[in-house]
Amino acid sequence: MRKIILAAVVATSALGLAACGETADAVTETGDAMAADAASIADDATATAEEGAAVAGEAADATAEAAEGAADATVEAAEGAAAKAEAMVDGE
DSSP: OHHHHHHHHHHHHHHHHHHHHHHHHHHHHHHHHHHHHHHHHHHHHHHHHHHHHHHHHHHHHHHHHHHHHHHHHHHHHHHHHHHHHHHHHHHO
16 A cells, blocks of 8 residues: 555656646747747847937038038028128228
8 A cells, every 4th residue: 555655756746847847838938939029129129229320420410511501591581681781991
């Protein structure tokens, strides 16, 4: 009788260990999948940041060109005003 009970206990323990091993494998697979997803998300975020930097660079270039155009227009307006003022002084 004792041998039967001992065999049942050993069999139950073996089944429990096998179930734990399968659970550990499933957890490892899930962890690997989550790590792959995280890496993919990080790659996407990096690509988005690089695209954003490129757009920001283009916007900065456009702003610089607009500022240069405005500065040129201001210089031309100032020179025109100075010429008119000089003509008015000469005409007096």
